[in-house]
Amino acid sequence: MPESSTSARLAVRKTYKLYVGGKFPRSESGRTYLVDGDNVALASRKDARDAVLAARAAQPKWAGATAYNRGQVLYRIAEMVEARRAEFASLGVPAAEVDAAIDRWVWYAGWSDKIAQVAGNANPVAGPFFNISAPEPTGVVGVIAPSSLLGLVSVIAPAVVTGNTVVVVASNPQAAITLAEVLATSDVPGGVVNILTGKAAEIAPWLASHDDVNALDLSGVDDPELATELERAAAGTLKRVLRPTSGVDYTDDPGTAAMTALLEIKTVWHPKGF
Amino acid sequence: MFEYAPAPESRSIVDIAPSYGLFIDGEFGEAKDTFKTINPATEEVLTEVALAGPEDVDRAVAAARRAFTSWSARPGSERAKYLFRIARIIQERSRELAVLESLDNGKPIKESRDVDLPLVAAHFFYYAGWADKLKYAGFGPEPRPLGVAGQVIPWNFPMLMLAWKIAPALATGNTVVLKPAETTPLSALFFADVCRQAELPPGVVNIVTGAGDTGRYLVEHPDVNKVAFTGSTEVGRQIARSVAGTGKKLTLELGGKAANIVFDDAPIDQAVEGIVNGIFFNQGHVCCAGSRLLVQESIADELLSSLKRRMATLRVGDPLDKNTDIGAINSRAQLDKIVELSEIGGQEGAERWSPPCELPDRGFWFAPTIFTGVTQAHRIAREEIFGPVLSVLTFRTPAEAIEKANNTPYGLSAGIWSEKGSQILAVADKLRAGVVWANTFNKFDPTSPFGGYKESGYGREGGRQGLEAYLA
Numbered sequence: 123m124p125e126s127s128t129s130a131r132l133a134v135r136k137t138y139k140l141y142v143g144g145k146f147p148r149s150e151s152g153r154t155y156l157v158d159g160d161n162v163a164l165a166s167r168k169d170a171r172d173a174v175l176a177a178r179a180a181q182p183k184w185a186g187a188t189a190y191n192r193g194q195v196l197y198r199i200a201e202m203v204e205a206r207r208a209e210f211a212s213l214g215v216p217a218a219e220v221d222a223a224i225d226r227w228v229w230y231a232g233w234s235d236k237i238a239q240v241a242g243n244a245n246p247v248a249g250p251f252f253n254i255s256a257p258e259p260t261g262v263v264g265v266i267a268p269s270s271l272l273g274l275v276s277v278i279a280p281a282v283v284t285g286n287t288v289v290v291v292a293s294n295p296q297a298a299i300t301l302a303e304v305l306a307t308s309d310v311p312g313g314v315v316n317i318l319t320g321k322a323a324e325i326a327p328w329l330a331s332h333d334d335v336n337a338l339d340l341s342g343v344d345d346p347e348l349a350t351e352l353e354r355a356a357a358g359t360l361k362r363v364l365r366p367t368s369g370v371d372y373t374d375d376p377g378t379a380a381m382t383a384l385l386e387i388k389t390v391w392h393p394k395g396f
Numbered sequence: 397m398f399e400y401a402p403a404p405e406s407r408s409i410v411d412i413a414p415s416y417g418l419f420i421d422g423e424f425g426e427a428k429d430t431f432k433t434i435n436p437a438t439e440e441v442l443t444e445v446a447l448a449g450p451e452d453v454d455r456a457v458a459a460a461r462r463a464f465t466s467w468s469a470r471p472g473s474e475r476a477k478y479l480f481r482i483a484r485i486i487q488e489r490s491r492e493l494a495v496l497e498s499l500d501n502g503k504p505i506k507e508s509r510d511v512d513l514p515l516v517a518a519h520f521f522y523y524a525g526w527a528d529k530l531k532y533a534g535f536g537p538e539p540r541p542l543g544v545a546g547q548v549i550p551w552n553f554p555m556l557m558l559a560w561k562i563a564p565a566l567a568t569g570n571t572v573v574l575k576p577a578e579t580t581p582l583s584a585l586f587f588a589d590v591c592r593q594a595e596l597p598p599g600v601v602n603i604v605t606g607a608g609d610t611g612r613y614l615v616e617h618p619d620v621n622k623v624a625f626t627g628s629t630e631v632g633r634q635i636a637r638s639v640a641g642t643g644k645k646l647t648l649e650l651g652g653k654a655a656n657i658v659f660d661d662a663p664i665d666q667a668v669e670g671i672v673n674g675i676f677f678n679q680g681h682v683c684c685a686g687s688r689l690l691v692q693e694s695i696a697d698e699l700l701s702s703l704k705r706r707m708a709t710l711r712v713g714d715p716l717d718k719n720t721d722i723g724a725i726n727s728r729a730q731l732d733k734i735v736e737l738s739e740i741g742g743q744e745g746a747e748r749w750s751p752p753c754e755l756p757d758r759g760f761w762f763a764p765t766i767f768t769g770v771t772q773a774h775r776i777a778r779e780e781i782f783g784p785v786l787s788v789l790t791f792r793t794p795a796e797a798i799e800k801a802n803n804t805p806y807g808l809s810a811g812i813w814s815e816k817g818s819q820i821l822a823v824a825d826k827l828r829a830g831v832v833w834a835n836t837f838n839k840f841d842p843t844s845p846f847g848g849y850k851e852s853g854y855g856r857e858g859g860r861q862g863l864e865a866y867l868a
Binding site for chain 2: 241247255336346351353359377392393
């Protein structure tokens with residue numbers, strides 16, 4: 123709860139709500155919980171379902187946008203975070219981490235029109251056929267995000283740069299919703315990123331078992347039992363699951379695995395001939 | 397239809413022993429229980445095979461674990477040479493193995509000889525070459541093997557599925573315990589002999605025969621690092637559940653209900669050949685079979701009459717006859733399932749048609765069948781039949797075709813027939829399927845990755861991408 127105590131002016135406080143479909147609704151449940159003095163929206167099962175609906179609705183158009191366009195949108199996010207450095211700092215995010223988060227957006231922005239060239243290829247089949255394998259987004263990804271800002275950016279960016287849309291369960295509500303405000307002003311179409319604040323143990327099972335979620339990123343799940351339960355629930359519709367890996371240092375080079383795990387390889391054949 | 401004299405392939409080239417044990421640590425050994433495998437075309441018992449229990453699976457995994465240390469430490473160039481040897485031996489024994497496969501599986505010799513076995517050898521050749529080039533594959537500078545791979549394969553392409561599993565696993569330095577399907581264990585046991593001929597170090601490949609329980613022991617074994625399964629979506633779900641929380645790497649190649657879309661500008665004769673190949677190849681026992689024909693309304697009548705004319709020329713019968721197009725259904729259980737779903741198709745109001753066709757008295761047979769007037773709600777349009785049964789639906793616009801094609805939890809393959817390049821590419825982009833065949837169908841190649849979207853599973857087999865499943 124950043125407040126200007128030096129000024130005599132009474133501060134206008136921010137209300138931290140959810141970010142769903144490009145809007146900032148309260149939880150339909152009407153619930154909030156107290157985090158560092160702020161009443162933060164406590165997302166419910168219904169909120170999770172609404173967010174999946176928004177993510178699904180946004181997905182085809184986002185995936186259908188040109189890679190060049192998606193790259194520019196991600197770069198714009200970096201620009202907007204840059205402009206909010208002070209606000210993130212006031213939320214207790216170390217300056218170096220804000221810098222790293224900005225740089226991560228820039229890094230992923232550049233991947234938008236390159237990942238298909240790295241993850242896909244032509245195949246020299248033994249016959250008169252044109253044959254090419256190219257990656258496509260898997261669809262809607264449920265993300266249980268790590269608690270740091272850099273961790274949060276490091277799970278959202280690789281999912282969306284390739285054309286997926288996400289429903290994120292964030293455990294650092296103020297920083298996450300501040301990031302949502304960045305996204306809302308960065309030409310990210312509504313519904314591409316949806317952020318729910320609340321308890322992962324309460325919301326994540328609904329995402330894991332939701333029939334219209336294609337993949338589940340468990341990066342932020344600390345409790346191994348919860349992770350196992352979620353992975354088991356995800357098996358119902360054979361979701362792709364990114365398991366939590368202990369001891370990840372988000373300042374390390376992320377590599378391409380976080381992107382490729384949320385891509386499907388499609389191979390197209392066509393005969394050659396006169 | 398021309399009357400062809402029978403042209404049976406001789407089965408004398410195959411010497412099937414009266415019984416087979418489990419292949420563990422380079423040796424064939426007994427198991428407590430056994431089961432029989434039959435020729436589905438005659439119901440004749442071919443041989444008796446060991447039924448691996450939990451202790452047997454333990455021994456096999458332990459052997460694979462022991463072998464892993466030295467196998468993974470070998471230079472890639474040596475692993476490559478073993479795989480090249482295996483590929484060569486398979487080529488040399490190709491006729492024998494093709495006859496064996498047709499005997500145990502029921503597929504026409506034309507297919508086992510011209511499709512399955514050439515692809516098996518090609519697959520080993522392809523991955524052999526990767527073994528000493530892994531750092532160039534794009535999975536990091538020092539890709540490492542995972543350890544022991546537990547692999548469970550289906551009965552529709554027994555030896556080809558074995559090749560898809562074992563070749564990349566060995567090339568990347570993993571060791572293997574493989575369970576072939578209950579109804580088609582023989583080609584895997586003959587492959588064990590190929591491994592011995594190639595002097596593959598003991599324990600690198602272990603073959604445990606059995607039924608579903610054996611497979612379950614294997615995938616749930618705590619010392620298995622990697623699970624690879626090809627089979628039904630239902631079993632795939634169970635495996636995904638059982639693997640949850642264990643950290644085992646998992647790839648699944650599951651069911652399908654592929655749309656084969658024919659646009660009004662398609663070359664009809666070629667499309668008909670593609671439709672026939674798409675659904676009647678291998679008796680329709682193909683996870684990527686084009687089992688839903690989506691035909692543009694304006695050409696539906698013309699296409700269907702061509703298709704029926706063509707279906708009337710399909711020869712159903714003795715798998716070892718070189719003229720046979722459609723062989724035996726693999727098992728009584730599978731035949732029952734095809735019969736049941738087909739009856740439901742009729743009950744739900746679709747119109748059933750098969751060409752006049754005489755079926756042998758013994759064995760498991762099902763005439764090639766199409767259903768017209770099928771809607772998206774019909775079970776025959778939603779469920780995988782895994783037999784020679786085609787559901788025909790119509791559409792008016794490309795958007796409707798795409799909508800219907802994607803209206804399934806599966807996403808393994810799809811077909812597009814059109815002479816318009818831009819239409820093919822636009823539709824291919826929008827189909828949610830791992831393999832899209834345009835103006836062709838059911839083509840496979842070791843360099844070409846194969847695998848599904850959605851509930852058709854995850855991971856790819858074949859191609860550069862196929863290496864990823866076996867690398868850390």
